Each structure stands twice: as C-alpha cells, then as structure tokens.
Amino acid sequence: MADTAPAETIARLDTVAVAGADPDHEQPWAELGLKEDEYQRIREILGRRPTSSELAMYSVMWSEHCSYKSSKVHLKQFGEIPQETPVGKMLAGIGENAGVIDIGQGYAVTFKVESHNHPSYVEPYQGAATGVGGIVRDILAMGARPVAVMDPLRFGPLDADDTHRVLPGIVAGVGGYGNCLGLPNIGGEAVFDETYLGNPLVNALCVGVLKHEDLHLAKASGNGNQVILYGARTGGDGIGGVSVLASETFDADGPAKRPSVQVGDPFMEKLLIECTLELFRAGVVAGIQDLGGAGLSCATSELASAGDGGMRCELDRVPLRDSTLAPEEILMSESQERMMAVVEPGDVDAFMEICAKWDVEAVVIGEVTDTGRLEITWHGETVVDVPPRTVAHDGPVYERPYRRPDWQDALQEDRAESLPRPSTGEELRAALLKLVASPNLCDKSWITDQYDRYVLGNTVLAQPADSGMVRVDEETHLGVSVATDCNGRFAKLDPYAGAQLALAEAYRNVATGGARPLAVSDCLNFGSPEDPAVMWQFAEACRGLKDACVELGIPVTGGNVSLYNQTGETAILPTPVVAVLGVIDDVRRRTPSAFGAEGEAIVLLGTTREELSGSEWAHVEHGHLGGRPPVVDLGAERALAELLADVVGVATSAHDLSDGGLAQALAEAALQSGIGATVQLADVAADPFIGLFAESAGRAILTVPADRLAEVERLAASRGVPAHSIGTTGGDALTVDGAFGVPLSELRAAWTGTLPAALGR
Template sequence: MSLADSDHELVVEELGREPTPAEAALFENLWSEHCAYRSSRPLLSAFESEGEQVVIGPGDDAAVVALPTDGDDDVYITMGIESHNHPSYVDPFDGAATGVGGIVRDTLSMGAYPIALADSLYFGDFDREHSKYLFEGVVEGISHYGNCIGVPTVAGSVDFHDDYEGNPLVNVACVGLTDDERLVTAEAQEPGNKLVLVGNATGRDGLGGASFASEDLAEDAETEDRPAVQVGDPYAEKLLIEANEVLIEEGLIESARDLGAAGLGGASSELVAKGGLGAHIELDRVHQREPNMNALEILLAESQERMCYEVAPENVDRVAEIAEKYDLGCSVIGEVTEGNYVCTFEESEARSASDDSTDERSESGERETVVDVDAYFLGEGAPMNDLPADEPTQPERDLPEIDLETAFEAVLSSPNTASKRWVYRQYDHEVGVRTSVGPGDDAAIVAVREANQGLAISSGAAPNWTDTAPYEGARAIALENATNVAAKGATPLAAVDCLNGGNPEKPDVYGGFTGIVDGLADMCATLETPVVGGNVSLYNDSPSGPIPPTPTLALVGTKDGYEAPPLALEPGAGDLLLVGDRGLESGDVRLGGSEYLAQFDGSDRFPALPEDPQALIETVAAVANDESTLATHDVSHGGLAVSLAEMVTGEAGLEVDIPVPAGTEAGVAGALFHEQPGRVLIQTTDADGVREAFDGVAPVHSLGTPAEDGTLSITVGDLSIDADAAKIREYRSTIAAELG
C-alpha cells in the first residue's frame, strides 16, 4: 500500500511541505483502516460504554471495570480483545501466537496482571485440508504461547463456515487484574519525562503489519506477505510480564503503551497524542537485533515483546536495573515534549548488531530529522469514510424433508456443534490456580479472591446466525453470551467486542457490517451491559469472497463465590425443565441460522427473541444459584437436541416426549433444532419454585426426570430417536476423530 492521493494532499496541507518517506509510511499505517477505523468509527457511537462499574472505557489499550466488593478496597479487571486474522492465514502458528502476545501486553500497559484468555476462532469448511491445516496451526500457536507465558486459556469458541476459507479469523480476549493504586494508562503525563523501550530487540519482522491488515488478502498472500507477520517469543513475554509487575509495584511507570500495530511509531505517537503532548525520539538509540536497520525500519517494525514506558528522569536507572534483572533490553529513546512528534536518526558505522549500548555515538555521524509532525494530527487526523450500505434481507422459507435420525446424527456430528475438547485440552486452563469452571461448559469461571467474586467469561459469535440475518443474529449473539454466564449463576458486568467484516467498500458487505454493529449495540443496551472496548477488523476478503459479518463478543459476569451448577445431569434426581419458548405453541418455529439448515441446505427467517431479555437473564442467574438447582445448560447452537445430548454423560439418561401441535409448519425439526437463544435447561429438585421464579418472565416446560440408564430417548410427535452416552460421544467426536 501507499498513502492515498487524497490523504497525501491533507498531509501536505498540514505540514506545508512534502512528507519525508518515514512520515509518509507512518501516516499510511496510522491512517489505515486497521488503526484509524475510518469505515467503522462513524458506527461505533451506537454502543453504550458508560456505567458506574466502568473506570476506563474505549480508547485505551484495554478497558478497566470495577468489581463489586464488600470491603473498601477497589478491585479492577481489565478487558481487551484483538484480531490477528490476516497474519494467521499467512502463518497460522506465528500469526495466532503473536495475537495472544499482543493482547497480553495491552493488559500489561494498564498496570494489570493477565489472569485469563479466551479465543474465538473461525475457519473454512472442516472437510477441506487447507482449513484443517490453518485450524491445527492456529490452535498450536495459541496453546504454545499461552502455556509458555502461564496465562490460562479458559473460554472461547470454534466455528466452521465455507466463507472463511480464504480468510480465517483469530480473535483473542484477555482479562487482567489490577486496582486503583496500580492503574496506568496510555496517556503521557508530563514534558521532560523519558521514553524508555523495554523488551526484545527490534528486528525487521512485521514491517507494514497495520497496512497489510487493511487490505484484502491476495492469492499469493501466504508467500508475498510473510514479512508482515511478526515472530513471537513467549519466553521473553513471560519475562516482560514479571518485569512489568515489578515496575508497577514500585510505582516507576507514568504511562505505558505496548508496541503493536505500526510498531514504535504507533505506540509512542499515540502515547503522547493522548496527553496533548509531543516527543523527541532518537531512533538509533533503539536496541536492535539486526545490522544496518534504517530509520523507517526501526520506526515501523512490529517486533514482538516490547513496551514503551514514560518514566520520570529520576527513575530511569531503576527501570534499567529491573530490565537487566529479567534479561530484557532497555533503551532510553527520547523524552516527552510540548512540541511536535519528532524522530531523528544518526547513521553510524560504530553501531553493530551485537551492540545494545544506548549511549555510543559516532563522532562523524550526522543526525537527520526523519519525522516532525503534530502527534494529534498523526493519530486522529484521518478523515472518516462515508460509505454506501445495502440493507440486508432475510431468506425465504425453504425447509428440507429429512429423516429425524439422520438429522440428529448430522447435527450432533457437525464440527460446529461437536465437542471442542481436542482444542481446549491443548491449553493449560488451570495455571494460576484461579480456574473454578474450565472450558467445555457454557462459561468459564475464574476466582477473583481479592473481591470474593467468581468472574464468569463467555466469548464467541455465530456465523450462521449473522450470515442469515446480521442485525437479528448479532442481537442473538449478545443474548447468547449473556445466557452463558447467567446459566452459571453470574450477572453480566461488561463486554468487549471484535467486529469482523469484509471489504467495506462493497455496499452489501458494509450493510451487513452495519447490521451487526447495531444489533450487538441494541441487545447489550437492553441487557444494561456496557461495551467498554473492542477492535474492528475489516477487509477480511479474499479471492474466495468476503467472510460472514462476525461480531465476536467477550462478556464477563460476576457472582458471589466461585462455584456453579454443572452442565451434566445428575442421574436419577429432580426434574429437567426447559425455560423459554419452544415456538411450537405459536405455530411458527423459525429455523433460520440453524446448524440443521446448514447441514441440509435449507433456509428460513431467524427466530424471534424473548420479549424481556434482561428480566430473563437476571432470573436465570438467580435460579442457577439456588441450592435446589442440580445442573444448568443453555440451549442455542444445534438446538434442543444438541443441548440434551451434551447433558447426558456417564450414567445419566433422559426420556423426553415433546408433543407437536397440528399445523406447526416446521414440525419435528423445529422442535429439536431451532436455535433461539435465551433458553436454558435446568435440573432442579424444586420445579414449582422454578416455575414461580419465571412467572411472567418466560414459559417453563417439563421434560422429564433424569434416569440412571445413560440413554437419551426423544419422542417428537409420532417420531422417536434413542442414543446412549457412548453413541452420543461417538457422534460428537468429529474433530478429535479426524485430527487425533
């Protein structure tokens, strides 16, 4: 890419001259879609980001949210989410691994210690070899990096859809822990403070990563764009995590920013711009791992495991001591000023690749000013795009006629609804000894003992839903994630989103993207759950076409204590109830967006959502915490059939009889496979109490008493199916059976 003509004109007008090559490249990257959100920022005002629990909202490296506590001490969590989509297509291992590293450093820059990760992954059809290659590489990259740095991956999702074949998505969220005294922001504080670079040496990897992420993937991307992908070093990141902890504990940091998109140029200019200040940086002071790097390479390289700190002059030596203790490089690269953002460079033959000294200079060297611009204009001056958008339409009804047993096996065996144990067994989800409920349940729960709170975490999207109906599907995704945490007894606290779309210059694509923004924003507002931060990734387009509009939501909720009802049924105890509308009573069961229709090439409108989602979520959380509740599980992907099958494990069994009223058009398939979210299965010893709790909120249907025979028997109308726990495990082992 290069600076667009219209942007070039604006820059020349502002500077009163032609930009230097380094300035032009810096503007190109920081004014790219990836950094400036030129096509999405006009839409993001739809989100409500404020609330009494919100300490720092959108705009920093991560959001900060206060947890409810009984005492006087403030306990905060940080929340952030990022995408590493294009890099993960070009190099799935390093692309995914460095995505983890980047979101962890965003957490560090707020003065927080990372305590949990959640990854949401999207690939092409599982039957394709290339999809499996990307899938295996991405999971390996995430597990390697996360396990090495000792941060547990506790939640997430995996989805397969044809339209991700040419452009997979890798969205990673991180939760950190901090408090009022430790809190740091990315806003420079005072002129005269030093800018100190701590971490790995700078190389040439990742050059132009921000601009690379702001264009469609080409057919030769896997070879031609490889230099734009960063290479991670998790062992250096672990050292950086621990060094950062000491720096924060000793109060040595005034502000911080991790080096991500656009490298040093992006981090340092954004840091001072947020404070309304400038900087003077000597690029040749940056410790480097490769010889003869020029100013542009030093400025824009996206080498990993690096942090930029603002440090008071009297604390610089102590910062250097701590960096040395943790075997990390440290360079005093400049200082905060009241003027422009200025970068100078001195070419010197005296410096070598192995010389990390920041003070040596060649007496004969000449210092050249390569950047001299207003930092705020650099960071905020990009004009927004005003793009046309076509209103999405929902499909007409076209329902297939399929044998019930065939449909049951096909839906349970789909990689989208099958067990993801092959994925999460590769992650260390117990490191840090905070994980109370791990992957494989509706939501993970992490113990925040500092506040005596369990933090429930759910993350994911549903490409079939938003492909069918962007607005309605995005509303459903927000409700689904909220239902996940409520089913474990937690009340939603806050959320961050990763909004993924194709080329926004295509009106139909931009229309779908607009739909997911509005849908997610509307439901989160309805649930009174502030969206406190996020990420936008556009131009996820390739020769095979655009991705489905994909609004990943990472939502957290809180509960007293750390325990939660399990997902699996307790054999021979209580009653199993379905909370929520079966759809049968109205005679209009909508199957749109369901895995059932994806398997059998049908179409339909998307299901209607509950009338009072907030009351529903609050009641689900309250009932889940009742001592009479034995098990809970939300009903969504794959419908009732999949949720029932997931609860039947070991000796627990269930016999269910679902009557289908005459004239119900969708009939048996609708009863078992429609995917309206906001429904929950509850096993309880107090069925009347559950009905009373949901009176006026949602209908409650009895499904029977769990048995001890380990068999699921479902009768729907005149049809029935039977499957024991072993057969269900066989159906649901699709991924493990294929990949080992």
C-alpha cells in the same frame, strides 16, 4: 544500543531538511497502502512532503487496521450507551488499550478481544501466537495482571486442504504461546464455514485483574519525563505486519501482500509481564503503552497525543536485532514483546534496576516535551517532525457508501422452515447423530486439550462449559465469567438481529453459570468496506449491538474491527463476535452445565418457536442458508438471566440452548456428565422435530432435585419466564419418549470422533 549506522545509510538519509528542499521527490505512498488524497492531506498537514520515515508512520497509522477510518462513523454510537454497569462504573473505556470495569471489593477487571486474522492465514503458528501476545500486552498496559485467555476461531470446511494447513498451526500457536505464559485458556469457539476458506478468523481475548488504584493509562505527560523502550530488541519481522496485511483483501490465489508476520517469544513476554507488574508496584511508571500494530509509530504518537502533546526520541538508541534496518523500517516494525514507558527522571535508576533484575533490556530513547510536536532523530538528524495527533487520532474518516443488497429479500424469503424434515422416530434419531457429529457441534477436545485450562489454579469453569470462569480473590471467592459468541449465518440473514443474537447468546452463557453480565467487548469481522453491501452489514450490526446494549443496560468497553476479510469476491459471513463479562460473588456457588445427578427434574426455560432458518440442522442436512433468524426478545433474555441468578444453589446444572437446539443441549449435558435422560416434548412443541432442533433464543435447561421443582417453577413464574418440566435425568441413554433412544456410548462415539478422524490424532 544499536550498532552504528552504515555511512551510506546516513548519506542518503531523508531528513526533514531534505524533504523541505526537495518537494517533488517521488515517494511510494501507494505501495504503502495510502490513497492519493490521503498522501496529499499529509503534505497539507506538514506544509511539505513527508520524509520517508514520516510517510512510513502515517501509512501504518492511517491503515484500516489502526485508524478505523471506514468504521469510526458507526462505532461512535457505542459512546451513547450508559457507562454504568450493574455493579459500578467503568474505570476506562473505549479509546484505551482495554476497557476496565469495577467488579466490587476494590477489584477491577479489564478485558478485550482483538483479531489477528490475515497474519494467521499467511503464517498460522506465529500469526495466532502473536495475536495472543498482543492482546495480553494490551491488558498488561492497563496495570492488570493477565489471568486468562480465550480464542474465538473460524475456519473453512473441515475437509478442505487449506483448513488442514491452517487449523493445526493456529491451534498450536494459540496453545503454545498461552501455555508458555502460564495463562489458562478458558473458552472460545471453533466454527467451520466455506466462506472462511482462505480467510480464517483468529480472534484472541484476554482478561486481567487489578485493584482500582493500580490503573495505568497510555499518556506521555510531564515535560522532561523520560521515555524508555524495554523488552525485546527490534527486528525486521512484522514490518508493516498487521497494520498493512489486515487492510487488504486477499485475492483468490492468496494474500495480495505478504509482509513478514511477527515472530513471538512467549518466554520473553513472561519476563516482560513480571517486570512490568513490579514496575507498577514500585510506582515508577507515569504512563505506558504496549507496542503492537504499527510498533514504534503507534507507541510514540499515541503516548504523545494522549499526554501533553510533545515528545522527542532518538531512534538510533533503539536496540536492534538487525543493524541494517533503516529508520522507516524501525518505525514500522511490529516486533513483539516490547513496551514503552514514561518515567520521571528521578525514577529512571529504579526502573532500570527492576528491568535488569528480570533480564529485560531497557533504554532511554527520548523525553516528553511541551512543543506539541513528535520529533524523532536518527544519528542527530531529524527524520520526523509532526503533530502527533495527526498521526494517531486525526486520520481519514470515510463515510463509505452502504446499501441493503439486492439479494437480501430473496435470501430472507428462502425459509428453512419449508425444507423437508424428519418425522419418524428413526429419522429423528439419525438427525441427532448426524448433528452431534457435525464439525460445528462435535466435541472440540482435539483443540482444547492442546491448551492448559487450569494453570494458576483459579480456573473454575472452562470448555466445554457454557462460559469460562476464574476466581479473582482467594479469600472471598469473588470471580468473573466470560463467554464469546456469534452465529455468522444469523448475521448474514439479518445483520441487525444477528449482532443482537450474538450478544444475547454470550449474555445467556455467562448467566447460566450463575454470574451477572456486566460489560461487552466486541471483535467485528467483515468483508471489504469498499463493498456497499458489506458496509450495510457492518452498519446494521453496529446499530443492532448498540440498541441491544442499551436495552440490556451493559456498556461496550472497547473492541476491534477487522475488515477486508474476503478472498476475491467472496466475503466471509458477517461475524460480529461478542464477548460478555460477568461477575459472581462466590465462585463456589457456580452452576455447571453438565447434569449433576440421576433422578433430577429437567426444566426447559423459555419459549420454543418454529425457527429453523440459519440453524445448524438446515446447514448440515441441506447446506441451506435462507430465511430470517430467530426472534430477538431482549426483555426475555434479561428475565432469563435474572431467573438463572435466582436459582443458583437450587439448580444443579444449567445449559443454554443455541446451535443445534434442545437436542444438542441435552446431548452435551448428558455426555459431559455420563448421565442419561428421558424427556417428553408434548409441552414444548406439537412437532417433536421442532422441539428438538429449533434454535429459538432466550432458552436454557435446568436440572433440579425433584423436591425443589415447585420452587423453581414459582421463581420462573415470578420472573415471567415460561418453564416446562420435560423429563428426568438417569440411565445410560438419551431417550425421547414415543420417538427414539440413543445409548450414550453411541452418542459419544459420534460426538468425539469427528475432529480426530479429520485431523489425524
């Protein structure tokens, strides 16, 4: 129980009665991030000025991060996408803590990706760690056991001082929290670009597994049911944390607001996970909500508004780490490792016994009512009396002005295809070595070796594979595969096509492993919504993603929007990260991305075009960004995915072509296996440079035993997928006939040396 509040705190308490009697009391609404018209709307809703506690609740819940007030009008189109997947129906979708999809055999999977960008810049370790903790609790709240995490990351230039400050802490935070939880980190990305300097992106994804009957939802129903807060005590860390910090643009000298970043305790979270799963098994949970952004303000208002509409809570019952906290601070605190459950009165004793078994503190702080009001008291005095839906769901909705920026035409006309390019064998060789050593294409083991990728024993594929894959059922070997992708340069050149290319690459990466893509989650990272050019990028990306999902027949199950990602006037590259989840009936039949054996045929699938704009070659060799991104052909992507499913058990490896083109795909497949290759490019492109470095979408390479090459070619023809046999695996070098050869030892030295040299390990 909380300590008794100091007498002076009670004496100056801003109660509902006081607010009604003192309507002109000056309040710090602007300092809490509210606009004047928003504050006036709160007064209209309540018919009086808000109390300080009510003002705190509205300010965090109406923040950009929590209310999606600038993005709602664009996100609603995702609801137009058919909610059926290629396997079965969605069991829970947009609006829940995380989407839940049927994967067959009575199993369901929940997955979601969210951002913790600004807190990770202010305090890299704790910002990243609590980002992982938050997304894990979202998955847990659906009734699922978390089984894996992923971390799409973006940083400023590798040689920048601030990158050296934030990157080690962020990686350590992701690894430290996930490793302590005992969750494998099966994939992600680490991308470097100058626009992320001062505004790194830390996106965290979690996957959970449940049986259909174990699904739980966030709602408070049943008059008289008890509201129980359990987990860690509430402290002063993270007061207004992500809800305020992620709703503000950084100035050139750092964050404009530096509220406390949440402090994580992964060992408490591990107890919370096991305790919650046992509570589910015992059948004593009628509704549940994790406490993440906006803390108790979010949990109470969302549970009440999604249920029967009424709840009464006694805030002084909340266990505190700091007895000096005022009611509004308790409501705003984003202290981690906390959950809120709705429990029938007859189940409270059993609930408490299970919590005690796991050494998890639990306190009844209120009950469900039928009043339609959220009422919160502090030592017997009412400090909150609001319609809960107005806090949780009926916040401001802005139709921000947006327009195509004046500079977009000039940007698209500045084509990378016109840049000087290598032509001789020696120049091509030098370009390959330079690219494989570049920050975006180099070996990421410096990062991934800090993560436990195989704990729990069900990891089937993990970095550096194209996708992460985990086994769901140990008897049938049913499994799921997940990939996250986004090329922000493509999105800058054309945000509509860029979002579709992000989806296409993640879709393709899941398919190369042998899984069938099922569903999408997204984390849409953009600059300030108050900039019409940024809002145009956002609107186009949403439209592109929706149209692509409709064409591919896969739903968006949920996601996250992160705005105000910019430093001063410099916005990040528009970065709509897309996560695709797929299902595989038997993980033992997966297709790895590394070459399987010597003497096998290498087959290039798809069409190679002269597409260099936005490419890694243009970025590394010329520091150039301009032109139009590769052509999007979603029909070709679907056909390729179907073919990749057809060749499971025939192909010994499959690797998608994306950043760095064919050259990078061959290098990675060779280095991961230690098996070289000799290729001929005459059938790929007239110019060997285009054949090696173009980044056309809808392509992959396969290796197949020589005696099964004709079978693969027939399957490709039946799907309408161009297929060219371009060479053979074997030897200890990567050789392009008639151009150059590179020993794998030299290639490996270039590929693996970059991050250790820059980061000192």
